[in-house]
Amino acid sequence: MEAQSTLQVFVNGDFVPAQQAFLHISDLAIQRGYGVFDFFKADKHKPLFLNDYLERFYNSASLMYLPVPYTKDELRQILQKLISLNNLEESGVKMILTGGYSENGFDPAAPNLIIQQQPLVLPSxxxxxxxxxxxxxxxxxxxxxxxxxxxxxxxxxxxxxxxxxxxxxxxxxxxxxxxxxxxxxxxxxxxxxxxxxxxxxxxxxxxxxxxxxxxxxxxxxxxxxxxxxxxxxxxxxxxxxxxxxxxxxxxxxxxxxxxxxxxxxxxxxxxxxxxxxxxxxxxxx
Amino acid sequence: MEAQSTLQVFVNGDFVPAQQAFLHISDLAIQRGYGVFDFFKADKHKPLFLNDYLERFYNSASLMYLPVPYTKDELRQILQKLISLNNLEESGVKMILTGGYSENGFDPAAPNLIIQQQPLVLPSxxxxxxxxxxxxxxxxxxxxxxxxxxxxxxxxxxxxxxxxxxxxxxxxxxxxxxxxxxxxxxxxxxxxxxxxxxxxxxxxxxxxxxxxxxxxxxxxxxxxxxxxxxxxxxxxxxxxxxxxxxxxxxxxxxxxxxxxxxxxxxxxxxxxxxxxxxxxxxxxx
Structure with missing residues (x-):
């Protein structure tokens, strides 16, 4: 519990404490449930099968016409930095890409990217x-x-x-x-x-x-x-x-x-x- | 444009300037696109056919197992206050009820209620x-x-x-x-x-x-x-x-x-x- 209160989250270019990670209500996930995500495991500082997860994440984004604001290499570096900041033993990392801050509540805008990391709970x-x-x-x-x-x-x-x-x-x-x-x-x-x-x-x-x-x-x-x-x-x-x-x-x-x-x-x-x-x-x- | 910058939004009990209306990223709309909404017109300070819209909003919420945190009468008062604060000529009012701040990113929690009002754009x-x-x-x-x-x-x-x-x-x-x-x-x-x-x-x-x-x-x-x-x-x-x-x-x-x-x-x-x-x-x- 102690650890969780200091976890960092990546939101649109910034690393912020999880408690301070917000999106404006004009985001198209809130307005219209529009977004994609992916989720992978990391063991200590090492993501597992990351190539496959990134491939799928970019593919989902593309099929929903949501440009990922980073290249795969840039995203890898962001993920590595987040994982090293949070320093968890076994974790799950979730990347969410939403339809962005829509002016009229329907048309997509520049996507918002959130990356969260949390301790992993495996089945007993x-x-x-x-x-x-x-x-x-x-x-x-x-x-x-x-x-x-x-x-x-x-x-x-x-x-x-x-x-x-x-x-x-x-x-x-x-x-x-x-x-x-x-x-x-x-x-x-x-x-x-x-x-x-x-x-x-x-x-x-x-x-x-x-x-x-x-x-x-x-x-x-x-x-x-x-x-x-x-x-x-x-x-x-x-x-x-x-x-x-x-x-x-x-x-x-x-x-x-x-x-x-x-x-x-x-x-x-x-x-x-x-x-x-x-x-x-x-x-x- | 001037008017829009001072519009108020209702978020979980508070009236806040639209620019300051945020939800935490653990909200189930952002995590899982889970929520309901409704939208009605108001002419000056008078909502049009409000009974019907409220009836449908509560019905949608109920079918998604999302308890609306107010009675219809309480919600009417909130709506009336928002409409009077914003003082728009012709407007659209949108009520969004989300799955709330989920602890595990999947199970619903206490719903978040957002009410936004914006100038109405009718077809030319x-x-x-x-x-x-x-x-x-x-x-x-x-x-x-x-x-x-x-x-x-x-x-x-x-x-x-x-x-x-x-x-x-x-x-x-x-x-x-x-x-x-x-x-x-x-x-x-x-x-x-x-x-x-x-x-x-x-x-x-x-x-x-x-x-x-x-x-x-x-x-x-x-x-x-x-x-x-x-x-x-x-x-x-x-x-x-x-x-x-x-x-x-x-x-x-x-x-x-x-x-x-x-x-x-x-x-x-x-x-x-x-x-x-x-x-x-x-x-x-």
Whole structure:
């Protein structure tokens, strides 16, 4: 708690204490929910898989016609400075690019860039050991390939989710599974093939890493998955930057597989943690 | 311009100069585009059709699980005070209720309420006389009955719209017309019936007033309208709080009717302006 009160935030060129990080109400995120963001992990002073996250951030911005006010190299330097100022052990770094201070409350202006860093809260070992319950909901995000700030549906469903004692909500569209508001989805089929949705999703960096790791040992396929198929899967799990791999043991009240985290799921989690350590060891700062 | 620099804004209980109206970056509108709003006109010190707008604002807030921190009567008093402080001739008043200062950047907290007032810019007489060109786009808003701040698609389409020399973009879903990002839609059919979409729309207050006015002289029907039917209409127009009634003369490059604003459209605009004057005259302040 002590540490958090002195954290620095980057706002449009300045490093300011988090308590003093404000945007004027004419910002298009406040007026019209218009903006993009991205989020990566840093271990001590080293960002993990930063190239991939920057690539996606610039791509989201471009698809929303929001020019990032810095080159990738300049942004890297800003990120490195923020991370060194805050000096956290394990953290999450969030970059938000909004539609800017709009004169008429609708037309975008020069984008505002905010970069926040916070201590990372990983899922507990207990949670990984037990697995989680999820529910499903029919919904398709506006522009799935863009990491926009629009979470209207995801946040509105929090009430419904908690009423059902679920930890996440999995979206589907016309019977085909897509993604979670903030995570990707995988199943392990009867013949030990890893399958993950191919269309109408945000392509997660952890999803990409897990696919590469899994491909060393198993068959990995990107394709449509039906809601029905999910409930017959041997194992299911989600992937995300903060959650890494989290086993799913119940969907819409139905037990998946044995009702316990599956061996392939747990094996891939070990592989992912090993990969992170490997990448961290590569460059000693 | 002089007047604008001294305008007051209401932010969470305080009246502050517009230049000093800020939200902390932890607000859920900035983090996740989560919030609702509403917008009404005021003529001198008198809000127009305020009951209807307040009703809709509280309804949107409730459907997004955002408690409005004031009763309707308290909010009325705040609005009246703001309007009297700013002392504008003709203005638009916007109330924004956000998901509040979220601790984890995802869960809603106590909502933040902002109320802004600005001089109103009505469409020019020239524009009403000539009518406007629009384009169409397939899209369905997340929660059409909620006036949420999510305009990701509407704003992203501005580029496309301007490339086509269009002034607005009309959404349709599976071949059925719904609404504009900020306006409702009407057609006049061959037998002088007024038709307006029935489903998957935000029910505009101006739409409601125009339906009531039209019903005094013509048949008025709420029902599905196909994209095809629109292009064969005798007249088409849009309705909105700021634009009142604006004739549409071209859709996706195809001329509608005679290519000029239709007589029923212009007659209804006169009726609407007369209604506004009537309501203003009712209570002399």
């Amino acid at each position: 070992k207990e949670k990984v050991k037990k697995g989680i319950s999820i529910i499903t909901h029919e919904y398709l995000r506006d522009l799935p390939i863009v990491k926009s700030i629009n979470y209207t549906t995801g946040i509105r469903l929090l009430h419904h989710m908690r009423e059902q004692n679920a930890e996440e909500v999995l979206y589907f569209n016309s019977g085909i599974i897509t993604e979670f508001p903030r995570c990707n989805f995988f199943i392990v089929t009867e013949d030990n093939t890893l399958v993950t949705p191919a269309h109408n999703i945000l392509k997660g960096i952890t999803r990409k890493n897990v696919m590469a790791l899994a491909a060393k040992k198993y068959k990995v396929v990107e394709r449509d998955i039906t809601l029905q198929e999910v409930k017959q899967a041997k194992e299911t799990f989600l992937t995300s930057t903060t959650k890494r791999i989290l086993p799913i043991v119940k969907i819409d009240g139905e037990v998946i597989g044995t009702g316990k985290p599956g061996p392939i799921t747990l094996e891939l989690l070990q592989d992912l943690m090993a990969l992170e350590q490997e990448v961290l060891a590569e460059t000693v700062r | 007489k020239e524009k009403v006389k000539k009518g406007i060109s629009i384009i169409t786009h397939e899209y369905l808003r997340d929660l059409p009955i909620v006036k949420s701040i999510n305009y990701t698609t509407g704003i992203r389409l501005l580029h496309h719209m301007r490339e086509q020399n269009a002034e607005e973009v009309l959404y349709f879903n599976s071949g059925i017309i719904t609404e504009f990002p900020r306006c409702n839609f009407f057609i006049v059919t061959e037998d002088n019936t007024l038709v307006t979409p029935a489903h998957n729309i935000l029910k505009g207050i101006t739409r409601k007033n125009v339906m009531a006015l039209a019903a005094k002289k013509y048949k008025v029907v709420e029902r599905d309208i196909t994209l095809q039917e629109v292009k064969q209409a005798k007249e088409t127009f849009l309705t909105s709080t700021t634009k009142r009634i604006l004739p549409i003369v071209k859709i996706d490059g195809e001329v509608i009717g005679t290519g000029k604003p239709g007589p029923i459209t212009l007659e209804l605009l006169q009726d609407l302006m007369a209604l506004e004057q009537e309501v203003l005259a009712e209570t002399v302040r």
